[in-house]
Amino acid sequence: MSKKAFVRLMVLVMCMCLLFVTMSGCGEKPSGKPTVEEQTKQEDDKQTEQKAEGQTEQKSEDTPQAVARPEFMEITRTLYFGDATDNPDLKEEWCKAFEEKFGIKIKVNSPPRNEYLQKVNLMVASGELKGLVNLFTPNDVLKYKDDGVIEPLDEYIKDNAVWNSMPDGFKELHEYDGQVWAIAMGYSGNYFTRAIRKDWLDKLGLKVPETVDELYEVARAFTLDDPDGNGQDDTVGLVSAGTWNLQDIFQAFGARLNNVGGNSIAWDPNEDAWVDSMLKPGMVDALNYLADMYKNGYLDREVFTNSGSQMREKFLSGKYGSTFYWSMWGYSSEPQIQKSIPDAKVIEVVGLKGTVTQNLNQVVTTGAPYVLIKGTPQPKEVVNAFLDIFFGDKLGHFMGRLGIENKTFKFVDDNTIYTLKDPGTGQGYAQPGIVSEIPRFGSDKITIIPDGTEEEKQRSIEMANIKKKMTEEGFAIKILFECPGKMDVLLSDKYTEVSADVNRIFNDTVVKVVTGEMKAEDAIAEYRKQMKAIGGDIILQEANAAIGRQAKQTY
Amino acid sequence: MTLKTKVNAALQANISTKKKKKKKIFTASNVMLYLMFLPAIIHYVIFSYIPMPGILLAFADYRIGGFNGWVGLENFRYLFNLPYFWQAFLNTWIFVILRYLISFPAPIIFAILLNEVKTTYYKKFLQTISTLPHFISWVVVAGIWTSMLSPTTGYINYIIRLCGGEPVYFLAKPKLFPFLLTLIGVWKEVGYSAIVYLAAISGIDPELYEAAIVDGATKFHQMRYITLPGIKNTVLVVLVLSFAGVLNFFEPPFVFMNPMIQSTAEVLDVYIYNVGLVKARYSLATAAGLFKSVISFVLLLFANFMSKRLTEDGRGII
Structure with missing residues (x-):
């Protein structure tokens, strides 16, 4: 083959490749003809739709009928028995157990x-x-929608029937433009609390802090007064990952952050409007407070x-005195800290008062949403099976939460479940986390206890009681509050962008x-300038318009 | 037919045979070489040529839901008006400059110094330990250096404290970060990158050094007048070849990223990842990628031009 001919051939091959890929890449153009595979799929979808429509029509005339089970269900969820590559055997075993129990692959x-x-x-x-x-x-x-x-x-x-029996708040969680677009994976109130080393407080003769000023004194003493008594300057008052675990401090100054502590545009319960806390006078005080802590080393320098x-890890190392994290995490982490510091004790504070004293700490009731992807085979059957099994059936619900019956958990009686330990490691099993707690199977009805010594079981029961009491008190003194409706979701196209x-x-x-x-x-x-440039005013207008309010601030 | 004519005819025949031979692409001797090259060709076809029409997304509104029509240059207009795009562009060039000022000469200097080590075992030991970090992934490197540089538990700050200094929060100083990352990159790659220069140095005729010693040349003179000129062509080839991929820089800044250094650590590739892939704005990410490719293409042409000017035989790289 001559060089010229070879070059020509190669150019032709490349051009064919480009042409082929261009055509196949544009295959999903709306005007393009569907392929055979797409046609088949569209026919299947149409049949399913017709079937669903037929069933709906029939049902509107007669009483509701049970929807048939799907042959196959596909669920996508992170941290299913640990991360992607963790516990492959458990993952496979759970799917087999599910198929055995419910007859659905x-x-x-x-x-x-x-x-x-x-x-x-x-x-x-x-x-x-x-x-x-x-x-x-x-x-x-919203983006997927x-x-x-x-x-x-x-x-x-x-x-x-299961859906209709759920609380209205649950059903409305992901209702947008009058339609339900997702099902929350659970519906239970949870919130952050400030975990503090109680043994350090006792040793230094300090009382449990209730205000940000008292917290400052505690952080100072934890950093400077050698609370662990080893004679070394190796303890730090507060630890946090960015602003995430400092939210109670911002709240106390009336400068609430959003529901994940990621920015300062939040629904303010005291103003009943979406505001940017950065524009409030309290933010200056909150930032100066933290700057002072940081400068003096009372706040972790990292x-x-x-x-x-x-x-x-830092809090569990026993060298850091306090953080703000999910309620009961502090109490439940005591045994881990005690491995290196036997007399370690942790206490949790439901919220800190500052210039603001009410509606400080938000109880989060939302569960991460499950959406149904278009083109799913047997969509109606899949969604109904999901609801019936994971939210309506006791075994299905706890399989979704805790794993495999009699392997990772077992029912002790109608109101008690033990989570079991892996005999190989002596530790509890990772959990599937397909769903989380819902009122029907809530902790007030069914107690989940790690299987262990009587002392460990007793501790679990005590912790459940502590949380119940803490939550009741938190609401009673108006430190805890629940967001009405969907006030923790910032509905703004500009914000999404x-x-x-x-x-x-x-x-x-x-x-x-x-x-x-x-x-x-x-x-x-500087913040004002930058927010104005990216359309911050539009965000506040859109967010407030979505709840029938007018924005009170501008950048 | 005269003798002259016969000779001319024979010469012509010989030349045309040679020409014909030259035109053969596949010969018995080189067919194995082409076969060895085949995987590379397949790789490029699959991963570089077949996806190439994807650049059309830069001119389309393509979302998770699929194609939503053509938008012309709208994605580029939007991209160039994003608040941090030009900052990311500038950051990228800062890293590029530091790479050519620090990272590029480092292995050359290291190779020259290593060449002067006379004890073979010690030389091999140095070469081994300097090459090892190359095989550690950037994720692990980030973990190692984050621990080393920690203001509370890091060894470097421990030494600073022992010397009576105040701990330095290295990974929270945005102005320091480009230098820090460049130096970490040198630590990781200097040994591995020096291999090619060591090979070039070993190809220099030892008699040149012997003659220089006889003429009274010092070690510095030998390096200046023999070693450096001896590896000049290698250095130039490595230099010009590196131009084309100069803007491809994702993993090192990405794994070290934290909010305190974002203003200098967010380079173009990381920015494209953040605004494009994380937010599922594929058209925007493609537009940014295309913008970067155009710059890389210009740099490649420049490198080719420089190669022609600087190499002894005037050959380009393309």
């Missing part, structure tokens, strides 16, 4: 936690993913580089002030 996809949404987005975009997919936030649901990749569920679930796991920038501008501002690089007033002035 099930597949659970579990992309890695740190890139879960990216993977899920790509799989959905490429048409690889069907079934029920667990997203993280209501904003993710706007992009037209998920189905509204109303028609499928309107006659489902606060802005700690990850969540590093924050937890620029949320990453909003978080970044917020972080920049906090970091600069807390580390002493800028004065609070100057940093906030």
Whole structure:
């Protein structure tokens, strides 16, 4: 073959490749003819739709009938028995056990936690993913809804007895534009509390702090007064991963952060409106308070580089005195700290008072949403089976939460469940986490206790009682509050578009002030400029308009 | 037919045979070489040529739900108006400059110094331990150096404290970060990158050094007048080849990223990942990627031009 001919041949091959890929890449154009595979799928979908419509029509005339079970269910959820590559045997065994118990073949996809949404987005975009997919936030649901990749569920679930028996709050969690677009994976109130080393408080003769001023004194003493008594300067008052575990301090100054502590645009219960706390006078005080803590070393110097796991590890190391994290985590972490410090004790504070004394700490009632991807085979059957099994059936619900009956958990009686230990490791098993707590099977009705010594079991019961009491007291003294409706979801197209920038501008501002690089007033002035540039005013207008209010602030 | 004519005819025949031979692409001797090259061709076709039409997404509104129509240059307009795009672009170039000022000469200097070590075992020991970090992934490197540089528990700050200094929060200083990451990159890659220069140095005729010693040349003179000119061509080839991929820089800043250093650590690739892939704005990510590719293409042409100018035989790289 001559060189010229070879080059010509190669060019031709390349051009054919490009042409072929271009044509196949544009195959999903709306005007393009469907392929044979697509036609078959469309026919299947149409049949399913017709079937569903037929069933609906019939049902409107007669009494509701049970929906047939699907042959196959596909669920996508992160941290299913640990992360993506953890516990492969348990993952497989759970699916087999599910099929045996409920006669439905099930597949659970579990992309890695740190890139879960990216993977899920790509799989959905490429048409690889069907079934029920667990997203993280209501904003993710809105994005999927706007992009037209998920189905509204109303028609499928309107006659489902389990769905209809759920609290209205649960049913309305993911209702947008009058339609239900997702099912929350659970519905139970939880909140953050400030965990504090009680043994250090006792040793230094300090009382449990109730205000931010008292917390400052505690942090100072924890850092400077050698609370562990080893004669070394090796203890630190507070530990946090960014602003995530400092939210109670912002709240006490009336400068609430959003529901994940990621930025300062939040629904303010005292003003009943969406506000940017960065524009409130309390934010200057909160930032100066933290800057002072940071400068003196009372706040961990690695606060802005700690990850969540590093924050937890540091507290568990026994050298850090306090953090703000999920309620009961502090109490439950006592045994771990006691491994290195036998007399360690932890106490939890439900909220700190400051310039604001009421409606400080939000109880989160939302569960991460499951959406139904368009094109899922037997969509109605899948959604109804999901509701019936995981929210209506006791065994199904606890299989979804705790794993495999008589392997990872067992029913002791109607009101008690033991979570079992892996004989190989002596530790509790990882859990599937397909669903979380709902009122029907709530902790007030069924107690879940780790199987262990009597002392350990007694401790679990005590902890459940402590939480109950703490929650009741928190509401009674009006430190805890629940968001009415969907007030913890910022409904704004602009926000959906620029949320990453909003978080970044917020972080920049906090970091600069807390580390002493800028004065609070100057940093906030810079913040205003940047937020204005990315459309911050539109965000506040849209968010308030969504709840029938008018924005009270401008940048 | 005269003798001259016969000779001319024979010469012509010989030349045309040679020409014909030259035109053969596949010969018995080189067919194995082409076969060995085949996996690389397949790799490029699958991963570089087949996905190439994907650049059309830069001119489309493509979401999770699929294609939503053509939008012309709208994605580029949007991208160039994003608040941090140009900051990321500038950050990328800061890293590029530092790479050519620090990372590029480091293995050359290291190779020259290593070449002067006369004890073979010690030389091999140095080469081994300097090459090892290359095989550690950037994720692990980030873990190692984050621990080393920690202001509370890091060894480096421990030494600073022992010397009476105040702990430094290295990974929270945005202005310091580009230098820090460049130096960590040097630690990771200097040994491995030096291999090619060591090979080039070993190809220099030892008689040149012997003659220089006779003429009274010092070690520095030998390096200046023999070693450096001897590896000049290798250095130039490595330099010009590195230009094309100069903007591809994702993993190192990504694994070290934290909110305190984001203003200098967020380079173009990381920004594209954050605004494009994380937020599922694929068209925007493709537009940013295409923008970067155009710059890389210009740099490649520049590298080719420089190669022609600087190499002794005037050959380009493309």
